[in-house]
Amino acid sequence: MNHQAVVDNLIERVAALSRNAQEALFTCLCEALMPLYRDFGARVGWNDSGLVEELVQLLRGRIVDSAVDLQFEPMVETLESVTPHSDDFDTIEVFYAMDAIGCLDAALRIAAGQRVYPDWVEYALDPMQVYMLSRDRGIIAPGGSANDLAMMDELYQTDEMRSVVACVENAINLLRAENYTSAQLDNAVGLLVSIRPIN
Secondary structure, three states, X not given: OOHHHHHHHHHHHHHOOOHHXXXXXXXXXXXXXXXXXXXXXXXXXXXXXXXXXXXXXXXXXXXXXXXXXXXXXXXXXXXXXXXXXXHXXXXXXXXXXXXXXXXXXXXXXXXXXXXXXXXXXXXXXHHHHHHHHHHHHOOOOOXXXXXXXXXXXXXXXXXXXXXXXXHHHHHHHHXXXXXXXXHHHHHHHHHHHHHOOOO
């Protein structure tokens, strides 16, 4: 299966989830990526992990107890202040931090009743993909040539990327329910540890 088929399969699986399950998935994806966000912050002096972690905890509270009534729309607007931009930092870790915020953005938008695109699940694939492309090829992102597409197909055949895809699939399977306990969310985050290139 080529890399686009793998990604399309994940997108279809996310699209088939209920909004509650999508919110839980993206919250868990963000939480799984938080160590990368914190490491980036420590490295470059970006000091917003406390706010991001607070937003994750608010989302978790809502997921576990649907009676929690918070206004999530203003929280979506605060994301700009905690989102680093790749043009401002000369380190690969900025991409990991941006992916964590992308997952948080998706979860908050779902909580706020806004539209979310299932292809945002690619934020879960990006950290390992960026890491491996940088490590093995000296690039951050491929272009669109046939050679680049072949390179991505090769990348998705590696054990590392297969592990990332498998753990996202396992988390999707775990989060198909409509109601969740904190322990279930913790289990999903534990399944997602392999999406981080640095454990």
